[in-house]
Amino acid sequence: MKGAMQVTVLGGGSFGTVLANIMAEKGIQVRLWMRDAQQVENVRQNRENSKYLPGYPLAAALEAHASLEDALSGAELVFVAIPSGGFRALVHEARAYMTPGQMVVSTTKGIEAGTFSLMSEILADELPDARIGVLSGPNLAKEVAARQLTATVIASESEALRELVQKTLHTAYFRVYASTDMYGVELGGALKNIYAIAAGMSNALGMGENTRSMLMTRSLAEMSRFAVSMGANPLTFLGLAGVGDLIVTCMSPLSRNYRVGFALGEGKALEQAVAALGEVAEGVNTLHRVKEKADQLGIYMPLVDGLYEVVFNHAPAAAVAKMLMLNEQSSDVEFVLPRS
Numbered sequence: 501m502k503g504a505m506q507v508t509v510l511g512g513g514s515f516g517t518v519l520a521n522i523m524a525e526k527g528i529q530v531r532l533w534m535r536d537a538q539q540v541e542n543v544r545q546n547r548e549n550s551k552y553l554p555g556y557p558l559a560a561a562l563e564a565h566a567s568l569e570d571a572l573s574g575a576e577l578v579f580v581a582i583p584s585g586g587f588r589a590l591v592h593e594a595r596a597y598m599t600p601g602q603m604v605v606s607t608t609k610g611i612e613a614g615t616f617s618l619m620s621e622i623l624a625d626e627l628p629d630a631r632i633g634v635l636s637g638p639n640l641a642k643e644v645a646a647r648q649l650t651a652t653v654i655a656s657e658s659e660a661l662r663e664l665v666q667k668t669l670h671t672a673y674f675r676v677y678a679s680t681d682m683y684g685v686e687l688g689g690a691l692k693n694i695y696a697i698a699a700g701m702s703n704a705l706g707m708g709e710n711t712r713s714m715l716m717t718r719s720l721a722e723m724s725r726f727a728v729s730m731g732a733n734p735l736t737f738l739g740l741a742g743v744g745d746l747i748v749t750c751m752s753p754l755s756r757n758y759r760v761g762f763a764l765g766e767g768k769a770l771e772q773a774v775a776a777l778g779e780v781a782e783g784v785n786t787l788h789r790v791k792e793k794a795d796q797l798g799i800y801m802p803l804v805d806g807l808y809e810v811v812f813n814h815a816p817a818a819a820v821a822k823m824l825m826l827n828e829q830s831s832d833v834e835f836v837l838p839r840s
Contacts, residue, residue, distance in 0.1 A: 514641035516581030584610025609689035636689035638748035684736030693783030695719035697761035699750035704765025757783035
């Protein structure tokens with residue numbers, strides 16, 4: 501496979517950089533598009549993305565570009581790894597340099613404001629002739645960069661795309677599983693960011709392991725309830741893109757959303773918490789959009805309701821936590837398969 505194809509990664513954040521480097525280290529021709537020309541020059545001169553992954557050496561074969569045209573020229577496989585807020589605009593701009601039938605994979609875990617579109621739906625809107633997939637799972641970029649054993653999920657209706665991504669990204673420390681439930685995998689990746697904020701907040705408030713366990717299991721029930729109402733398969737949430745991603749994001753201080761929640765639990769305002777992070781925490785925007793959609797559809801989501809009050813209406817976190825314990829008691833397991 502070495503030298504056989506060209507891969508492009510759009511987005512020079514931490515995860516986009518790691519993905520590009522995984523492939524470049526395998527001898528695949530990879531171009532990494534970065535919006536900031538100064539960052540591009542830094543990568544070329546120092547073989548390092550000093551802004552997002554300082555100390556992580558980049559393969560000599562990895563090319564960095566500030567020009568979309570140069571980055572996309574001849575690419576067979578394209579990964580889009582930028583925050584959801586700028587996703588549509590970038591894809592719209594990039595489509596002038598893309599070809600029909602091209603394979604395009606989103607790695608972004610978010611929901612578009614206004615339309616409630618997932619990134620795969622934006623890709624379908626902007627690139628109707630492309631073969632589309634999504635990559636999601638418990639993938640903290642800094643741990644992947646440190647070559648910690650990691651697994652992810654590629655979801656697509658295209659078998660050829662699933663197989664190509666598995667072959668392209670698989671290494672001794674990075675394993676890629678396949679799924680056909682693109683909507684479920686993508687919703688799992690987006691929704692868990694909300695509950696990571698709640699987990700960080702509970703930890704800052706000094707709550708114990710019993711609380712963390714309750715929070716994660718009720719979060720999983722709430723996530724799957726919402727996703728099924730949107731057409732996803734509830735069993736997808738038992739896999740890496742559901743419970744797997746939820747666990748790592750709710751337990752690790754490396755998670756951006758967890759860190760925002762921790763700052764909120766310490767009494768900081770949302771603006772202070774986000775400013776201190778210095779990166780996009782998708783969960784803040786996702787919380788706002790999911791709250792609106794759940795209200796519109798009448799979906800019971802007490803954790804989302806409570807967290808929304810803390811994040812956007814400045815309600816005291818401890819008071820909201822107590823209020824949640826007084827909510828309606830629902831059944832333990834949300835979806836039960838019939839016995840044969």
